[in-house]
Amino acid sequence: MMFFENAPxxxxxxxxxLGKREDGYHDVEMVMTTVDLSDRVALTSLEVDHxxxxxxxxxxxNDERNLAFKAAHALxxxxxxxxxxxxxxxxxxPVSAGLGGGSSDxxxxxxxxxxxxxxxxxxxxxxxxxxxxxxxVPFCVYGSTALAKGRGEIIQELPPPPITWAxxxxxxxxxxxxxIFNRLTLENITHPNTTKILNAIKKQEFNELCNHVGNVxxxxxxxxxxxxxxxxxxxxxxxxxxxxxxxxxxxxVGLVEHQHKAVRIYNGLRGFCDEVYVVRVIGHSNTC
Ligand code: ATP
Numbered sequence: 111m112m113f114f115e116n117a118p119x120x121x122x123x124x125x126x127x128l129g130k131r132e133d134g135y136h137d138v139e140m141v142m143t144t145v146d147l148s149d150r151v152a153l154t155s156l157e158v159d160h161x162x163x164x165x166x167x168x169x170x171x172n173d174e175r176n177l178a179f180k181a182a183h184a185l186x187x188x189x190x191x192x193x194x195x196x197x198x199x200x201x202x203x204p205v206s207a208g209l210g211g212g213s214s215d216x217x218x219x220x221x222x223x224x225x226x227x228x229x230x231x232x233x234x235x236x237x238x239x240x241x242x243x244x245x246x247v248p249f250c251v252y253g254s255t256a257l258a259k260g261r262g263e264i265i266q267e268l269p270p271p272p273i274t275w276a277x278x279x280x281x282x283x284x285x286x287x288x289x290i291f292n293r294l295t296l297e298n299i300t301h302p303n304t305t306k307i308l309n310a311i312k313k314q315e316f317n318e319l320c321n322h323v324g325n326v327x328x329x330x331x332x333x334x335x336x337x338x339x340x341x342x343x344x345x346x347x348x349x350x351x352x353x354x355x356x357x358x359x360x361x362x363v364g365l366v367e368h369q370h371k372a373v374r375i376y377n378g379l380r381g382f383c384d385e386v387y388v389v390r391v392i393g394h395s396n397t398c
């Protein structure tokens with residue numbers, strides 16, 4: 111039997127770091143949502159007790175290092191499942207881009223195998239299991255809009271944000287999340303106002319939301335890759351209302367109200383930046 115699961119990219123609307131913990135992780139506060147740029151994960155049931163994984167992208171490992179493999183392995187272990195699975199990933203989300211592609215693939219495997227194997231595990235339990243694979247996996251299990259706290263694994267679901275269109279612009283560099291967090295110094299950082307972001311979502315106020323988007327990791331990533339700052343400036347000049355870097359970068363997100371404006375900004379950025387996308391913000395659980 112074969113099954114397809116959608117794995118949408120996530121974008122951050124705000125990313126704050128509150129402190130460093132004794133376990134080496136940072137305490138974060140992130141507001142995240144999903145967009146319609148998705149990987150497609152095909153799951154084929156195997157009679158033998160084996161996990162095989164392949165992705166059509168040279169930067170993604172086809173072995174036990176793949177987060178999708180780790181997800182299947184964790185699920186099999188926890189629930190003592192002896193069936194196997196072949197996982198084929200069509201990568202559409204750029205890799206090491208700050209768009210959570212690997213985490214979303216892992217979450218899609220958890221959701222998909224839950225159905226393929228008729229396990230009936232609640233999403234909250236899949237999300238807990240996802241936290242052992244990566245900090246962003248619990249958010250991706252829900253695939254909606256959420257405030258993520260702790261190291262990212264404490265999820266509070268939110269209504270979809272008052273945004274319909276976004277432009278994603280990724281320069282031709284891959285960024286390691288670990289490297290960026292390690293270089294972050296907590297002194298003298300400007301924190302985004304998460305409460306204002308949450309209020310803007312609650313009141314469905316697009317302009318208010320755009321005024322408060324922010325990411326404390328931006329200064330670290332732009333100090334290493336100044337191009338990220340240039341793309342941000344270009345997006346602001348082109349008229350995007352809210353502009354910020356997603357996750358640890360390097361992808362820059364521009365928020366706009368209308369599709370025609372998104373397309374105009376897209377056309378202006380194409381010659382300047384290697385990968386540019388116009389996406390719709392989904393923001394609710396519509397992951398299949
Ligand atoms: P985040 O925003 O959650 O920090 P990211 O978008 O910056 O993540 P990913 O594309 O998820 O980064 O990949 C980061 C690393 O994980 C890469 O080194 C990649 O080789 C590895 N990886 C393992 N499995 C996958 C997968 N299924 N898809 C993409 N990358 C994967």
